Amino acid sequence: MIFTVTLNPALDKIIFIDKLIKNHNNKSNKIIYDIGGKATHVSVVLSSMGIENIATGIFAGENGKQVQKLLENKDVKCDYVWQEGDETRESYVVVPTTEEGSYMITQRGFGIKENTFQKVKEKLCKLVKEGDIVVFSGTPPSKITVEKYRELLEIIKDKNAKLIVDVGGEYLKEAVKSKAYLIKPNEAEFKEVTGKEMGTEEEYILEAKKMNEKGIEIVALSLGKKGSIISTKDKTLRIYPPKVEEVNDTGCGDVFLGGAVAMISQNKDIEEVFTFATAIGASKATKEGSSDFELSQALEFSKDVKIELL
Numbered sequence: 001m002i003f004t005v006t007l008n009p010a011l012d013k014i015i016f017i018d019k020l021i022k023n024h025n026n027k028s029n030k031i032i033y034d035i036g037g038k039a040t041h042v043s044v045v046l047s048s049m050g051i052e053n054i055a056t057g058i059f060a061g062e063n064g065k066q067v068q069k070l071l072e073n074k075d076v077k078c079d080y081v082w083q084e085g086d087e088t089r090e091s092y093v094v095v096p097t098t099e100e101g102s103y104m105i106t107q108r109g110f111g112i113k114e115n116t117f118q119k120v121k122e123k124l125c126k127l128v129k130e131g132d133i134v135v136f137s138g139t140p141p142s143k144i145t146v147e148k149y150r151e152l153l154e155i156i157k158d159k160n161a162k163l164i165v166d167v168g169g170e171y172l173k174e175a176v177k178s179k180a181y182l183i184k185p186n187e188a189e190f191k192e193v194t195g196k197e198m199g200t201e202e203e204y205i206l207e208a209k210k211m212n213e214k215g216i217e218i219v220a221l222s223l224g225k226k227g228s229i230i231s232t233k234d235k236t237l238r239i240y241p242p243k244v245e246e247v248n249d250t251g252c253g254d255v256f257l258g259g260a261v262a263m264i265s266q267n268k269d270i271e272e273v274f275t276f277a278t279a280i281g282a283s284k285a286t287k288e289g290s291s292d293f294e295l296s297q298a299l300e301f302s303k304d305v306k307i308e309l310l
């Protein structure tokens with residue numbers, strides 16, 4: 001079984017405007033709502049491919065109900081812990097249609113209550129079995145201390161399940177200490193976790209290899225629109241995404257991770273894993289929502305993904 005753990009999901013409010021002008025009353029052309037929070041997107045990808053998975057984490061309030069409804073409408077099986085008296089946070093994404101890129105402002109979200117944390121621990125202890133894949137992705141809610149985060153990761157490791165983590169800051173350091181199977185930092189997160197101010201891809205690769213030596217099977221370093229560097233003990237790949245007509249870049253990294261998890265769960269080789277991950281992430285960029293993509297388009301895009309074996 002594959003579990004995706006989003007400790008702090010979000011209701012994404014995506015606002016399309018012509019151009020964002022400071023000190024100006026910017027008029028929106030369109031506003032859509034979508035799933036936010038990161039590991040949620042992994043479940044959306046897996047469910048779209050008919051790969052069995054359970055989305056868990058913590059929801060609260062009316063926003064939580066709306067996000068869960070959006071997930072269920074995409075055939076995602078949800079088994080979340082609900083925190084009473086709070087509200088699932090919102091992310092505001094402003095997409096100027098006259099230029100590439102977007103602006104994201106995310107609420108920090110509720111403070112997790114002790115009994116909620118205990119319920120999450122109990123759920124993971126009960127559900128996760130040896131050989132499962134467990135994906136932690138997204139910024140945890142406040143009051144999830146590094147120690148609490150470590151406790152959750154240790155449950156997964158103690159079960160001999162495959163731990164996949166996409167998070168930043170001190171939490172990423174915990175994932176490295178826990179010898180996660182796969183981590184997916186972006187450049188800023190990678191510099192922070194290594195404590196190295198790197199500037200060249202060679203320097204990134206050097207540090208990624210050190211992490212492989214420390215027991216991280218796969219370091220998938222996201223270079224954003226420039227693609228990614230994939231490092232394992234045996235191989236280093238530089239992956240270049242296809243050129244696509246960008247509509248909204250929000251969620252590309254999360255859908256990329258979903259594609260990688262799908263292929264890993266089917267024991268595909270590393271090249272195939274990250275060719276598909278890159279292609280489905282590119283498909284997401286062509287869609288308005290933060291969790292939208294098209295499998296048929298991703299298969300087409302796979303042909304234009306370039307891989308360099310370094």
Ligand code: TA6
Nearest residue numbers: 010036037038091138139251290
């Ligand atoms: O990566 C896109 C996204 O998942 C958005 O949907 C938005 O919810 C945001 O990231 C949440 O990121 P955070 O790191 O705050 O969990």
